[in-house]
Every structure is written in C-alpha cells, then in structure tokens.
Amino acid sequence: MLPDVVKTLITRELNAVKREIEAYPDEASVWRPIPGISNTGGTLALHLAGNLQHFLGSILGRSGYKRDREAEFARRDVPRRELIAGIDAAIASVERTLGDFDAKKLSAPYPEQIAQRRFSTEIWLAHLASHLAYHLGQIDYHRRAVTGDSRTVDAVSVRELPELS
Numbered sequence: 001m002l003p004d005v006v007k008t009l010i011t012r013e014l015n016a017v018k019r020e021i022e023a024y025p026d027e028a029s030v031w032r033p034i035p036g037i038s039n040t041g042g043t044l045a046l047h048l049a050g051n052l053q054h055f056l057g058s059i060l061g062r063s064g065y066k067r068d069r070e071a072e073f074a075r076r077d078v079p080r081r082e083l084i085a086g087i088d089a090a091i092a093s094v095e096r097t098l099g100d101f102d103a104k105k106l107s108a109p110y111p112e113q114i115a116q117r118r119f120s121t122e123i124w125l126a127h128l129a130s131h132l133a134y135h136l137g138q139i140d141y142h143r144r145a146v147t148g149d150s151r152t153v154d155a156v157s158v159r160e161l162p163e164l165s
Contacts, residue, residue, distance in 0.1 A: 002106055006125045007098035010052065012160045013132045014091050019153040020139045021045055021083050024146075031077055032146045039073070041142045042083060044135045047072040049086030055128055057093030059112050060101070060121070065093065 021041060024030045030042040039047070047069075054067035106122040114124070133156070140155055 002122060002125065003098045003101040003103060006129050007094055008162065009129045010056075010094050010098075010132055011091055012157065013129070013136050013155075014048070014052070014087050014094070015160070016136055016153060016155040016157070017045055017048060017132075017139060018084050018087050020136070020143055020155065021080050021087075023149075023151075023153050024080070024143055025149075027077070027080060029143075029146050030080060030083070034142065034145050037142065037145075039138065039142075041139045041146075042076070042078055043073055044139050044142070045083040045087060046075060046078065048132055048135055049083075049090045052090040052128065052132070053093045055112075055124070056097045057090075059110070061093060061097030063093060063096070 021030060024041065030045075031040050033040060050067050050069060050072045053063070053065045054069075057063035058065040058067065106120065106125075108121055110119050110121045110124040119127070136155055140153070144150055
C-alpha cells in the first residue's frame with residue numbers, strides 16, 4: 001500500500017515540477033537569482049531529479065544511476081528541455097522502482113546510511129516525498145518572485161489523486 005501511495009504522490013509532484021519549469025517565460029528566468037534565496041528553480045529541478053534517481057532508482061531499484069550532487073547545485077543555464085528530461089527520468093525511475101516494490105521490505109533498514117544514521121525504508125520513502133513537496137513549493141515561490149506572475153500551475157492538485165471507486 002505505502003509504495004503505491006508514495007509513487008502516486010511523488011509522480012504528482014514531479015509532474016508539477018515540470019509544469020513549474022514550463023511556466024517560466026524564458027530560459028533566463030529559471031536561473032535568475034533572488035537576493036537571500038540560495039537556489040533557483042533550475043537548481044532545485046536538477047537537485048530533485050538527481051535525488052530521486054539516486055535514492056529510489058539507484059539504491060532501491062539498482063538502476064546504476066550515478067549521482068553528482070555537487071553538480072546539481074553548481075550547474076547553471078541548463079536548458080528547460082534538459083531539466084524536464086531529468087524530471088522525466090526521475091518519474092521513470094520512481095515508477096520502475098516502486099511499481100513492483102515488495103511491501104515487506106518497508107520495515108527493513110534502508111540500504112544506505114543517511115548522515116551516519118539508519119532509517120527504515122518506510123520512513124525514508126515518506127521523507128523523500130516530503131522533501132520533494134518542500135522543494136516544489138520553493139520552485140513555485142521562485143517562479144512567482146522572478147516573473148511577478150502569481151498564477152498557479154495547480155502544483156498539489158487533488159485532481160491528480162486516485163478517487164475511491
């Protein structure tokens with residue numbers, strides 16, 4: 001049950017990240033810094049794609065993805081089509097990994113230590129979903145601040161959640 005819920009939420013939020021990136025009026029605004037804010041929308045998109053492909057795809061799904069976390073925060077002026085391709089790769093990684101995930105593994109320790117700490121796979125999956133939602137909100141605020149456009153992209157849409165039948 002939880003893997004399906006996490007897959008649904010992470011996929012919904014990643015699709016919202018794509019809508020946010022597409023809603024910037026041009027390439028430059030994705031990367032425009034704001035005083036007092038350390039990350040741009042582009043930086044956060046790179047970070048989210050790398051984070052999920054690493055923790056879900058590589059560690060749980062054994063995809064072979066090699067993360068370069070430093071580059072996620074150092075790269076600049078990456079075209080939107082490349083950012084969106086990275087998000088699409090993260091979606092594919094999430095769907096592959098959680099699509100047939102054995103729920104019995106949820107109580108097992110997550111296979112990698114995080115900050116010299118051990119967590120259950122279940123709590124780490126929940127953390128990844130909330131981490132993504134946090135950064136999605138930051139991207140939304142960045143886009144609105146640099147463009148002056150307060151229109152929503154319906155980032156956390158309940159219409160994208162499965163209804164009871």
